[in-house]
Amino acid sequence: MPEPVISISGLRMSYGEVEAVRGIDLEVMPGEIFAFLGPNGAGKTTTVEILEGYRKRSGGEVTVLGEDPQRAGRAWRERIGIVLQSGRLDPYLTVRESLGLYAGYYRAPRPIDEVIGLVGLEEKAETRASKLSGGQQRRLDVGMALIGDPELLFLDEPTTGFDPSARRQAWDVIAGLRDLGKTVFLTTHYMDEAQRLADRVTIIAGGEIVARGTPEDLGEREAQATTIRYRSGGREVALQTATPVRTLHELTGEALARGEELEGLEVTRPTLEDVYLELTEPPADGPISGDIGPKSAHRPEVSE
Ligand code: ATP
Numbered sequence: 001m002p003e004p005v006i007s008i009s010g011l012r013m014s015y016g017e018v019e020a021v022r023g024i025d026l027e028v029m030p031g032e033i034f035a036f037l038g039p040n041g042a043g044k045t046t047t048v049e050i051l052e053g054y055r056k057r058s059g060g061e062v063t064v065l066g067e068d069p070q071r072a073g074r075a076w077r078e079r080i081g082i083v084l085q086s087g088r089l090d091p092y093l094t095v096r097e098s099l100g101l102y103a104g105y106y107r108a109p110r111p112i113d114e115v116i117g118l119v120g121l122e123e124k125a126e127t128r129a130s131k132l133s134g135g136q137q138r139r140l141d142v143g144m145a146l147i148g149d150p151e152l153l154f155l156d157e158p159t160t161g162f163d164p165s166a167r168r169q170a171w172d173v174i175a176g177l178r179d180l181g182k183t184v185f186l187t188t189h190y191m192d193e194a195q196r197l198a199d200r201v202t203i204i205a206g207g208e209i210v211a212r213g214t215p216e217d218l219g220e221r222e223a224q225a226t227t228i229r230y231r232s233g234g235r236e237v238a239l240q241t242a243t244p245v246r247t248l249h250e251l252t253g254e255a256l257a258r259g260e261e262l263e264g265l266e267v268t269r270p271t272l273e274d275v276y277l278e279l280t281e282p283p284a285d286g287p288i289s290g291d292i293g294p295k296s297a298h299r300p301e302v303s304e
Contacts, residue, residue: 002030003066005152005183006051011060013046020046022207023060030151033174033184035198037191039280043207044187048154051185052082065152078106081145081153085160088144091130095121095140098129099147106148118180119143119173135166142173152183159193171196191273201272205280218275226269230262 006028013021021043028034038044049055050062053069053076062069067076089098096112103109116125119139124132129140138158145153158174159167174197177184188194194201195215202212211218226244228251230237241247244267255262 004028004063005030005065006034006185007061007063008047008051009061011047011050011062012058013043013050013055014058020207021050021057024204024207024209026202026209026212028183028185030183031178031181032199033178033186033197035186035188035194035201036204037188037194037201037276038204039189042204042280044204045156047204048156048185048187052080052154053077078148079151081148081150083138083141083145083153083155083158085156089129089137089140092128094126094128095132095143096125098140099143102144102147108149109147110149112147115143115146118146118176120169133166135162135170138162138166138170139173142170146177150182152185153177155184155186157188158186159188159190167193191271191276195272203276203279210279211275215272218272226267228265228267230265232260232262 004027006026008024008026011021011024012019024043024047036044036047046055050057051064051069053064053072056070064072065076065079069076090101093101095116099112099115103112116122119142121136121139121143124136129137132140142155142158145155155174159170162170171193174184174186178199186194186197198215200213201215201218203210203218226242227238227240228244228247230251232255239247248267251262
């Protein structure tokens with residue numbers, strides 16, 4: 001077994017009375033894309049800042065690339081790349097100049113043209129940051145994090161505010177990081193992003209881990225909740241079944257025997273988003289710390 005790149009055990013963090021992280025354990029293995037999901041106020045940023053060495057913890061053990069981030073020095077810092085939510089671009093520098101400036105901070109930077117190619121900014125190499133679109137600026141942010149050729153990258157909500165096609169392009173860039181052998185620690189609010197990119201997902205809510213597994217494992221937690229919908233005789237029918245093949249066989253058999261169509265027939269498995277909403281739903285006696293509660297209206301309504 002290779003050594004984990006990140007190992008956390010019993011991590012706690014309190015801000016005065018607020019217990020933001022309440023004893024969490026997790027491991028991230030080399031070369032994986034690890035997605036850390038959770039609603040606002042769940043404790044994600046706090047955890048990530050501790051991993052990056054920017055915040056002291058209240059308790060527990062943390063190892064990142066073999067060192068305690070609280071004590072690690074410059075050589076360790078060069079092995080990690082960080083892409084924050086708000087970029088650090090100089091609007092007056094071109095893509096190439098920005099990367100060149102950052103390359104100067106590292107002992108063994110990756111070649112600038114190679115990084116420009118990795119983030120797909122060849123056409124914009126001589127364009128100033130202020131003239132790039134939001135999605136292109138974000139790609140430059142990723143390029144800045146890659147220039148030092150880090151082993152581990154932290155990506156904080158890398159596609160927030162992107163249009164659908166920019167998100168897909170960003171996903172290609174992130175998937176490309178895995179192909180380079182990088183380890184990626186991704187925080188996101190987008191379940192489809194985690195489902196698409198992550199090898200493993202951990203969901204945190206109220207400072208505690210509420211679920212972990214591959215996106216497929218998490219999706220199967222509610223395998224019994226496969227939903228079949230159709231219209232029959234002007235009625236909308238939606239039913240849930242643990243044995244979709246059998247149920248479909250019966251339904252379609254009966255419909256054929258009656259000479260009827262099952263209009264709009266649709267079979268849906270719960271998405272990772274459904275599972276996420278189920279797990280992070282605030283308890284009835286009060287919300288999990290945080291301002292935006294998940295909305296149960298997103299769940300499929302069952303009318304029969
Ligand atoms: P978001 O998705 O909104 O970014 P998050 O999961 O990153 O949320 P954190 O920022 O880690 O959540 O916050 C966890 C809890 O700790 C929240 O209740 C928050 O109010 C509190 N908190 C965070 N930073 C501080 C701070 N510097 N001082 C006091 N409380 C804080």
